[in-house]
Amino acid sequence: MTCTDFLSQLTDYFDGKVDPKLLAEVQAHICECHHCEVVLDTTRQTIAIYRENEIYEFPTELRERLHTAIMAKCRTPH
């Protein structure tokens, strides 16, 4: 398996959906190729860091203001 082949399997690998026939090859490539091992690890960290950190605040004051505006418009007959 080449590095390009490995990258094409990366999304399925994260989802646990790699074709069982290919899985052993993917795993062997990770063991053999340090670059791809790093890409795998740092991509995993990229996903985790965005998932775990709320990067845009949604303060209660803003939430209440938007909520009130939305419901006021919904209750107004169109």
Place this chain on the structure above:
Amino acid sequence: MPAIQSPATEEIHPDVALVARAKEGDTAAFEQLVRQYERQIFRVAQHITQNREDAEDITQDAFLKAYEKLDQFQGNSKFSTWLVRIAVNESLMRLRKRKTSKTVSMDEDVQTEDGSIPRDFAEWRPNPEQLYGQNELGDILRKTIQGLPPGFRTVFTLRDVENLSTEETAEALGLSVPAVKSRLLRARLQLRERLSRYFKQKNGGPKP
């Protein structure tokens, strides 16, 4: 002992009942749906537009549009996916308005391989959270995702930040599953490459 047979029927999502009540004019039921999803819709809009005022307007417009078009919601998909789709369309429309000279659609950026081929192979040690304080880390994450083309940013946001499935992301964006997977791979690799500038192990590792 025989295994207990679970009923064959799928579990009904609690939104289904709320949507049914809202369709009959029960605003309290719709209000509950607003409460449930306003944070998510605001976050999606802010991620795509990268503009807080736009995100505020989009959040209002998306819920209002959903309320007005509730009759058109057939229940083939989850209510939340349908709502996200409305918010994404509103967000992309805003981006188009702001960038009059440039088109913004889910189809752009597809040709570019720029940044999608890994070049940085340094490990991230120590962990980014150990390397930076919360505020500084937030700045890095915002700046980095801002640099991503809107089409990629949108796929990454729905799939990885909001944790929609690939199929739900495809449905919300009107794309095929392979198209989502291709954009997602590029988005993840581009973000990884950009973040590596900040997070990579310097000079062979931390000092002892």
